[in-house]
Amino acid sequence: MPEPSRSQELPVSLLTDPVMIEACRTRDFGRVFRLVKARAGIYPSMIARRCDLTPSRVGEVIAGRRQLLHMDVVERISDGLRIPGQMLGLARRSWETPPSLTTKPREPAEAPASAVESLGAGLPGADVDSILVLAAEHDLSLSTLDALHSSIADYWRRDDEHGGETLRPAVVGQLRYVVGLLKEQRPAPLRTGLHGIAAELARLTGWTYFDARQYSQARAYFTESLGLARAIDDRQFMANVLACMSLQATYEDKPGDALALVTAAQDQAREAAGTTPRVLAMLAMREAFAHAALGDRGATHTAISEAHGQFGRISTGDPDPGWVAYFDEPKLIVDTGIAHGRLGEAALAEPLIADALRREHRTNHRGRAFHAFWLARIQLQRGKLDEACHTAMDALAPAAAVSSQRVGSHLREFYEQLEPFRREPAAVAFESRLRETLPRQVSGSPRP
Template sequence: MPEPSRSKELPVSLLTDPVMIEACQARDFGRVFQMVKTRAGIYPSMIARRCDLTPSRVGEVIDGRRQLLHMDVIERISDGLRIPGHMLGLARRTWETPQNLTVTPHEPTEAASSADAQLAAGLPGTDVDSILALAAERDLSPSTLNALHSSIADYWRRDDEHGGETLRPAVVGQLRYVIGLLKEERSSPMRDGLHGIAAELARLTGWTYFDACQYHQARAYFTEALGLAKAVDDHQFMANVLACMSLQATYQDKPGDALALVAAAQDQARAAAGTTTRVLSMLAMREAFAHATLGNRGATHTAISEAHTYFGRIRTDDPDPAWVTYFDETKLVVDTGIAHGRLGEAALAEPLIADALRREHATNHRGRAFHAFWLARTQLQRGKLDEACHTAMEALVPAAAISSQRVAGHLREFYEQLEPFRREPAAVAFESRLREVLPRQVSGSPRP
């Protein structure tokens, strides 16, 4: 596809418009195309030619009848319309010419507004990433891989604390950057390392979409992660990705798929040399979730028992992969409680979830909110209305601190279960606190 000329680049005022920025972050191409048409005079037929799309497809996107989700299409839009990669969650595009280190002064042809001058400072080519890219060597070292792994660990920490929605553009950009590095000739150890990093970034991206309940996009990235891990025969990581997909299937009310996916995960783990008992314990617990969603009481209890047996065999010197270290004793206990809760065994679930919640790290806002709503639901099932409302009330603060549609979904489920008790003082107090802390959940509707 021929590159559009520089004279047809989008105006600075459009690229820095908050509405355009928001539309790009959300990948709402209907709004993007409409703004490009009205603000830059680039009509749908021209958009189609630039982005290698059919005019009818562009029209469907503008009318809201079609979404564009595939990465190759998003990259074509970025390149065709000259939308900087970072605005769409992509790596820096090759056409984003770095600024020269020496600047030739010139007389401005027309005076720019002070606002435009300030906003232009944030355009591609003048940001720190672009400057660093100029100085960066393409020869990678083990320390480079270590730095990338460290950034992934930081992403996961921030995901627990704040949610992944705001992180996603940076994660996707880094993923595409690593994919780009894989296109160059590398030594086998370096290539394997990059494949592993790319697989982790793809799984993290899928997880952020899963947590946002955007299941189609999540599955696409999980599948990409699976392929990247398969390319280097990393069966343990393939098992990890399949386990994530199994958990998503439970949320989509597809328990049969959940069971099939976790069975495939366990097959991959058995095929891997040196799979650790912590990994096997985590997979057994995911199997318990699948059986519990199906209502298979005996199979759920068997899988829970296997998870605890494997966990009891963990040794301090086991070579656990970094991605499974989150599965500690607290996680084992709370997941056991949740598995019993999914079966409706509230009396078994309540003390386990309560115990784990007391141990939960204060900065893990999603975990604290998520598990507190599970505890409140089990308490309500046991007729403990006052305790349930108190627990749910305490969950509102961490829920407000994180962007997670999964957590919001558990809040809605608890709120709906309160319906028979709506006039009770404890329920009234909870709803009052809910309106105070999370007004968006209840504004305009009696339900969140």
């Protein structure tokens, strides 16, 4: 294949354009080729030559009469147009690392665990591998692990405040770094610590994809996280990952899967030494969500009671893992309200969610928006149109501050439920504010 010259490389402005990113993610090559022609001046005949395709085939793709599905063709397009592999769901291409950054391989180390091998094989991310190899030359110490734990805590805080979309490249880059460290022979305590950190970074990456409603990618990273935790027999963390997967299954309208996953999570937690009441309370609440999605009122109420009972057993000195610290009393209360709301028990749900919102931290933009839209929908179910619209208007500012497809979907659900009341003054006022604050959410919706 002819080597593209420097002048033929795609402009950075195109590679970072959200339209191009989405076209690559979905492998919509008709749109990719049109963008390349319009923005980079690479015409169909040149695309064909660089990607080893026939001009007629490229023309059919642009016209929408043919799709390109074979992996070898996708790889040729990536290499021919210099589209980074991660944009097309591929492993890093050989040309992505500048020659000046290549390093000599180290002496052979112990074989990596299977979870590490599978994770390192196909990770997306920026061009950082060779730089991180250089960084890894330094001796690893417990202080390095402490620094990595601190960065993870900071990522979660920023995820609550702004969403995970912009964080993801940094998180994946750090995940690459830790996976690289795991390929070296380490003392047992350091190796165990690195496995735990890699598991948490993989879970966080999965969470950012879940919040973006990219469920297949989320599931892949959650599965990698599970494998990393299993490698060090961290059953509490395995329970945590399974609970995340259970929550995702409720969003995918797979309540049976949700219940099976949270049941497996509880089994892992019970087998773990020293599982704390806070962890068990969180898992019981996820079980309540699964039963509510199934419409099983009795089982939902039993799981809620179990969650509150476990929460009442929490003591100040409990050795809670850091990842469960978010499950505080306001979170217990709001989740209880949501479980009742899923069952249609609006009278029980409303005061609980309202109380939790009053106590929720102001910087948790996603949580506040998410829970406010839940409250607005429940108030609407109870016939409280004015209150529902007022609650939803209060949610618009935090919704605008965070990048979260999940929050957007709850906003759209509330907006659709307003349809019968669209001409009422409160609904008109809400829609006006919505169009000012988040115009994209209603750009395709008809005006009343």
